Amino acid sequence: MFDWIYTISSLRFAILTCGFFVAFSWVGTIIARPILRSFVKHRESVNDLVGYVLSCFGVFYGLLLGLLAVAAYQNFRDVENVVSSEASSLSALATDVSAYPEPERKNLVWLLRDYTRDLIKISWPNQQKGIVSKEGNFAMSAFHERLLKFEPQTAGQEIMHAETLKQYNNYLEKRQMRLLAISTSIPEIMWIVVLVGAMMNITLVWLFDMRLMSHLFLGGMLACFLGMMIFLIASMDKPFRGDVSISPEPFKQIHTRLLEE
């Protein structure tokens, strides 16, 4: 539902998130404050009471946000490692095929080059939209077909060919891990808890008895911080999407190398 957030810049997304929570806090402070305060009117130490509840609530909510932020960051790092590992594997495969005799070498290098280019120019942009492209499958199948057509003529070629096939399978595994990572994200139910929790935090702040300016300032600060935390988690939630995403740079380096071969 909120996929559009990945189509705007991080700065805009951050301003929008913080702006939304601050606006919610201020509107509530001005409109709902008089109503809510009527419940606790003329009671002594009302601020202490609200403060205790807010602290208690804040601990649980803070823990939830903290854990989510760490999990999102960890997931981001893991996917980044998967991509690095995939690129290393592709690089090793490129090295293996460069040892084949002509014309197989050239055909295989071309196919790998095409695959890498499609990955950078077609699959990666699609991946950034959350789409798993089929182009990579075509190019990999063509490469596999070509590889299987090669018939080793010497013992040395047999060893080389077996090693290349092994490396190819290794690469496929890593590629599959990346493809699976395209759709990983925090479950929707957790997002609902996070958003409802944020709203409850802000609502509790409305209950404080203080001057309007101070109320707006403190409520705004808390809402802004909540907005920033939610922005941070959402930005890292889907590692291939938005401004804060994993780049295809390792593959670009391999493509450049393959172009030079």
Add this chain to the structure above:
Amino acid sequence: MPSPAILRKENRDIVLQKTHTGKSFALVAALLFATISFTLAGCEKLSKDSQDGLVEQLLGKPKPEPIQVGVLFSQTGSMAISETQLKHVVLQAIEEINASGGVLGRPLEPVIQDGRTREDIFAKRAQELVVESKVPVIFGGWRSVDRKAVIPIVENSDTLLFYPLQYEGNESSRYVFYGGMTPNQQILPSLEWFMSPEGGARRRVYLIGTDYVFPRTANFIVRKFLEDKSMQVVGESYVPFDHNDFTETYKAIRESNADLILSTINGSSNIAFFRQFAQQGFDTQASPILASSIGEAGLRSIPAADTTGHYACWSFFQSLKTDRARSFVQRFQEEYGSDRPIHDPMESAYVQVYLWREAVERAGSLSPKDVTKVLETNIEFEGPGGLVKIDPRNHHTYKRVRIGRIRPDQQFDVVYESPDLIRPEPYPNFAFPGWNCDWTHGGLQRGPAVKLENQR
């Protein structure tokens, strides 16, 4: 009771405090108003115009919806090596068009499918493209069987097919635009040049081809064409795909005393065919091979020494010395590697994307009917190989033919270039009497059934 002085001071403090609070309130209210307006505007747009509305609001300008176009070539199977190159140039043209503003202000989005070198898969993928992706146009195809499998689908779904290969002719469809040459544009003018003094005034031609529809139909047309010419057909034979022993063929050629060998051999058989030419003691000066199915890409799998001095006839050669050709080659090789050869069908595939774009821009619509109407107005495009023009009558393409002599670096020296664009004729009268195609007046006119005499 407080003294009057104290009361005055308290009153002044209250007034000051009220004034201070009033200013702050005004400031906060202004900020609040701005924030609420911003958020509400976004929310309102979000609820009204779907999710893109808010993005639109934030970015300040609407994001044009892409136009999906079908790209259907074999990316696996035996034709993958050849057809993938065509996919590359189609994508290159699409990227260039998008970089220059797209079509009707919208970017093109290729929907790529793999025909897997199987006509049934071609038909299935074409069906997916027109039904699921609802593309208004498909760029694709290499083999005639694949094209013939796709034609009923585009005809039934009101979609256009741009087919880039040279082919045998004897076909027409209102929904298909043929970008390659027909035999009357490629083979026949080349034979005329070989009959001329510049071409060696050759008189005896031997026809050899792979055993499938293109060589047999093309050779049938050649035989009919040469009936009243100074050159005669002295022999004709066919070999299966992947055939690699041409001993008998060369024996027959020697006995026929041919001074020209017209080859429509396709695929890997060319390796053995060219190698055995020299091994059998033939000379490229006395009886060269004129190949109509092998270009720069095919040559790279054959040792250069075996092919040097022979000929090929196409409309585009990588070695053309025009600015457009150089620029096209350079752009492609920057993306795909400087060792990547570029051949005629690639240029056709590239040009066809631009022709479609030109027609859509002029029609101001994506509707295949509107686009066809524009394409039937002698639409032209200056491509890497020079000017090309769609023939409104039969949807084939006016092209220039060039004959190239193969160099040791597996490129071509152009030895002949037709002075003008050659009109495409899928049904040459001398071969298919009574047959004619004119989609602007009456459509396909069928003559008496023609039995190709050289068919099995």
